Amino acid sequence: MSLPRPLTPEQCAFFRDEGYLIIPDVFDPQDLEPVRQALHREIAAKALELKAQGKLENLHEDLAFDYRLAAIQKDSAENSVAIMRHLEGLRGGGFHAVELFDLIAHKKLLAKVGSLLATEEIVASSVYRVRPKLPNSGRGIVPWHQDSGYFAEHCDTQMIITCWVPLVDATVENGCMQILPRVHRGKVAKHHTGGNAGFLVIKDEDLPDDPQKAITAACPRGGVVFMTNRTPHCSTPNTSDHIRWSMDLRFQSAETPSNVGLEPTALNEQGEADAAFYDKVSIACYPPEADFLVASKRTPELVTDYSNYARRRELYDRTKSDFSAYRRWRQEAPATV
Numbered sequence: 599m600s601l602p603r604p605l606t607p608e609q610c611a612f613f614r615d616e617g618y619l620i621i622p623d624v625f626d627p628q629d630l631e632p633v634r635q636a637l638h639r640e641i642a643a644k645a646l647e648l649k650a651q652g653k654l655e656n657l658h659e660d661l662a663f664d665y666r667l668a669a670i671q672k673d674s675a676e677n678s679v680a681i682m683r684h685l686e687g688l689r690g691g692g693f694h695a696v697e698l699f700d701l702i703a704h705k706k707l708l709a710k711v712g713s714l715l716a717t718e719e720i721v722a723s724s725v726y727r728v729r730p731k732l733p734n735s736g737r738g739i740v741p742w743h744q745d746s747g748y749f750a751e752h753c754d755t756q757m758i759i760t761c762w763v764p765l766v767d768a769t770v771e772n773g774c775m776q777i778l779p780r781v782h783r784g785k786v787a788k789h790h791t792g793g794n795a796g797f798l799v800i801k802d803e804d805l806p807d808d809p810q811k812a813i814t815a816a817c818p819r820g821g822v823v824f825m826t827n828r829t830p831h832c833s834t835p836n837t838s839d840h841i842r843w844s845m846d847l848r849f850q851s852a853e854t855p856s857n858v859g860l861e862p863t864a865l866n867e868q869g870e871a872d873a874a875f876y877d878k879v880s881i882a883c884y885p886p887e888a889d890f891l892v893a894s895k896r897t898p899e900l901v902t903d904y905s906n907y908a909r910r911r912e913l914y915d916r917t918k919s920d921f922s923a924y925r926r927w928r929q930e931a932p933a934t935v
């Protein structure tokens with residue numbers, strides 16, 4: 599079997615200069631089928647749960663993955679939001695599956711990420727998300743931000759690569775991303791809280807360049823949009839008839855601050871860990887979620903397998919205590935009319 603292709607020096611140079619790179623064929627579209635099916639199974643299971651609770655009538659079993667959640671949404675926004683919250687993988691949401699892990703640790707992807715990070719020691723960052731963007735719904739529209747806006751300030755000058763992986767062809771019509779190129783070496787812009795669905799927002803006047811200069815990051819299924827943590831990006835409404843499914847995964851060099859190997863020894867009844875844990879974990883770029891080693895030539899025995907990954911994710915999920923100290927943008931008072 600041939601080894602997965604790394605990126606060419608030209609592609610790496612493009613990423614360094616522009617702050618993003620779109621590779622249309624990192625995966626065969628078939629490589630994404632296990633994740634699509636795992637997500638669809640989870641939707642089916644959650645829909646059955648809601649039905650058993652008397653909250654949902656029509657399971658829409660006849661509909662394909664790209665349409666089913668949208669039909670559930672048409673019947674009840676509350677039900678679709680409950681399912682999306684579960685799938686999105688946010689802290690407390692807790693959904694993980696071996697198929698998701700296999701995508702995060704996919705050799706075809708790690709070969710490209712390794713080229714951009716110039717290392718074979720790769721940590722998958724704690725922060726990855728599943729994003730169902732439903733047609734004509736405001737929820738999945740993501741305002742302008744830099745991913746560093748979400749990370750601890752001491753990681754601003756580190757390289758954390760976002761790999762945006764569409765599970766359907768991402769187009770202008772279904773709300774692909776917009777990216778502001780060539781400004782990723784500057785400071786992290788001021789972000790505001792209180793955006794749509796709890797997202798952080800950079801106001802247009804605080805963007806490092808004219809938003810009219812943004813590029814449209816359309817990307818076919820099988821492709822990946824790579825971005826740096828300081829690359830400003832946003833996404834637009836889905837005006838198509840189907841769901842724009844995507845996942846965004848994050849990777850960094852093992853040299854970059856992380857919480858690999860760190861976990862609380864015990865949790866008290868309130869779900870709080872010991873102080874020593876918080877002291878140590880706060881060096882990570884995103885302390886509330888578990889990081890894990892996904893590739894290593896130096897210490898292959900420490901590369902995380904699915905069961906360890908799932909265990910650590912659950913442990914961090916259960917660690918209820920307040921991680922708010924690392925947050926850099928304080929909650930703003932709601933605007934008065």
Ligand SMILES: O=C(O)CCC(=O)C(=O)O
Pocket residue numbers: 729731738739740745760762773774775831832833834844846
């Ligand atoms: O999926 C989207 O629409 C936006 C994704 C995004 O903002 C991100 O990956 O940081």
